[in-house]
Amino acid sequence: MCSGRVDLTFVLRAFSNGMDGVFIGGCYLNECHYITDGNHHAISMVQICKKLMQLIGLDPERLRIESMSAGEGIRFAEVMNEFSKKLRELGPLGEGEEIDKNGLKLRLQAVNSLVPYVRLVERERLRVRFDSAEEYADFFNSDEVNALFKELIGDKLAISQIMALLRVKPHSTGEIAEVLGLRPTEVSKYMKSSTRQGLARFDMDQMRFVPA
Numbered sequence: 001m002c003s004g005r006v007d008l009t010f011v012l013r014a015f016s017n018g019m020d021g022v023f024i025g026g027c028y029l030n031e032c033h034y035i036t037d038g039n040h041h042a043i044s045m046v047q048i049c050k051k052l053m054q055l056i057g058l059d060p061e062r063l064r065i066e067s068m069s070a071g072e073g074i075r076f077a078e079v080m081n082e083f084s085k086k087l088r089e090l091g092p093l094g095e096g097e098e099i100d101k102n103g104l105k106l107r108l109q110a111v112n113s114l115v116p117y118v119r120l121v122e123r124e125r126l127r128v129r130f131d132s133a134e135e136y137a138d139f140f141n142s143d144e145v146n147a148l149f150k151e152l153i154g155d156k157l158a159i160s161q162i163m164a165l166l167r168v169k170p171h172s173t174g175e176i177a178e179v180l181g182l183r184p185t186e187v188s189k190y191m192k193s194s195t196r197q198g199l200a201r202f203d204m205d206q207m208r209f210v211p212a
Helices: 008-016 038-055 073-090 101-113 115-126 133-140 143-168 173-180 184-196
Strands: 022-026 063-067 200-203 208-211
Touching: 008 022, 008 038, 008 101, 008 115, 022 038, 022 073, 038 063, 038 115, 038 133, 038 143, 101 115, 101 143, 101 173, 115 143, 143 173, 143 184, 143 200, 143 208, 173 184, 173 208, 184 200
Parallel strands: 022 063
Antiparallel strands: 200 208
16 A cells, blocks of 8 residues: 555554554655655655644654565664664653543544644645655744644644533533643633634633633
């Protein structure tokens, strides 16, 4: 299967099912077996997914992509041994990041709900083509892309996480901050935005925020 077929939802589903890491192997750049350049798409997808993982508190090193050929069995074994060692160092998904199971579930649900929007942002603002993995990494880790990512995706993801939490039960600003690892001032900003958009409201009887 072409590495370009690996969708963002596949990676998120693996983490949601409790996998501690995800490895993607693909053709060398500019040597696509299917003449579709799917490996270029795969590298961009991985870079975007790593940024999403950082936003929800997961270590981006849990996701790895490598280019190799079918004849490089020894290299494949070495890479997998190295990746397995890294995952053991990181510990179980969530535990290594000090995120409880419920918090992890909510964060992954929030990311997954934004996938269609993330695809749109990628197509309109982040679609690039380079000749090396290093160039892709430099681009997606640049200050310009970091600022763009925060502006277009970061705030929407934070609100998505908060709404997923409120759908479970009402929460105060402090409780939301504790569960999602956000600062109370950040939560206050997001709650004002959510209230203006008609997504949430403050219930005076419970002294908690609830879905609108």
